[in-house]
Amino acid sequence: MSERGGRDYNEDACGHWHSERYLCCVLADGAGGHGGGDVASKLAVSHVLQGYAARPAHHPQLLEALLLDTNRELLAQRAANPQLRNMHSTVVVLSIDLQERHALWGHCGDSRFYAFRDGKMQQRTRDHSLVQSLMDAGLLDEAGARNHPKRSELYSALGTQGSDLQISVSQTPWPLAGREALMLCTDGLWEWVPDGEIATALATAPDPQAWLNDLGERVRLAAVDAPRHDNYTALALWLGAD
Template identity: 80%
Template sequence: MQIELALMSEQGGRQVNEDACGHWHSERYLCCVLADGAGGHGGGDVASKLAVSHALQSYATRPAHDPQALRDLLRDTNEAVLAQRATTPQLRHMHSTVVLLSIDLQDRSALWGHCGDSRLYAFRQGRLATRTRDHSLVQSLIDGGLLDEAGARVHPKRSELYSALGAQGDDLHFSVQPEPWPLAGGDALMLCTDGLWEWLPDEEITAALAFATDPQAWLNDLGLRVRLAAADKPNHDNYTALALWLGD
């Protein structure tokens, strides 16, 4: 299976980029992780980098492409964030979203899990096939029929999360794909932070994909669209994405 991979991470209008992303692969497995941190006093930057590095190192030590393994990995990554908070008082409020993608190159399947409002999008034949659903207040309002997607993007509490890494006990919630998703040639996958998707409806992300010649061109186009959409918001958020294209 041939895979093209591209990355984009921009500071936006903030003083610090608190997003992080990375990937690891062996002959059989590929793992991609993206995170968006918060917490003040440098905590967001620390939390996101810790989430990405810990998840990738743990996966590399023992690649396991099944839903329970991803649940365990997300739970263990949360424990790593909590441990860092406990030993560093100035980081006691840090937390981070995370989205993790595992690909079995031999079986040609993908599996993903997430916590918070960083997302995974999966496209097939140029159309959006599925995407993750946020652990957030506005997502619960959408699910209850009290808000639509357009309203969610301008809601004053659109950044309020129900769960993120750094939560304890029953406050931690994450979602994992219930079974591997069979991959096909021509599929496109993207992990991204809310700093990207809050400016770009699903239809616009799909339209950009149709015009792109490769995954980096796709991300470059999306980045330009974010900058144009946020032109009158000088303090707009960091935006980060990792894209994968599967060869035929």
């Protein structure tokens, strides 16, 4: 699911690649003037998928290296085109070894990965953002974060130079041992749909597309008084127990 929301154009992008053994899902949310956000998100998705297809990055160091290389590509494109000098993008990547049945993920910015097992949330990435740091310090709860005036202020995104870049990668494989529902999404979705509502929608959904359709409807209802609300994009994957 990828919708424009209340914006003039969609700066989100997503995609996936798989072989017989490996699956890679990636999602990005771009920003930057003169169409730079649209370019940045598409560049991030295509570079991750091309790099993963050439060498499946199903190892923490390989996944981190792939994201660092994607950042270098974004910086190179910025340097080559003055109109794109302000472009940057969040990114979240999910890697699955279908043979060994375990998952790894990595991200930069505030696009998220969620993992539910038997309907209960087991994993969720932590944003590289101001409000996440306030929540970690106990100064803000989830409801307060959604209304914070600086909720969109990121500490890191692709297109960042040097030591200011923050990339987080899961360090141990997560076994896919039960009934898993996995989702990657941009902040245009989770900003309007709390984690509890994501789980509620999952509980009544017969399939992953129905889950996303429900979440999209929840975004539209919650944002009815915000006609300029952000693009929202999500990619969902369900795995059975057998």
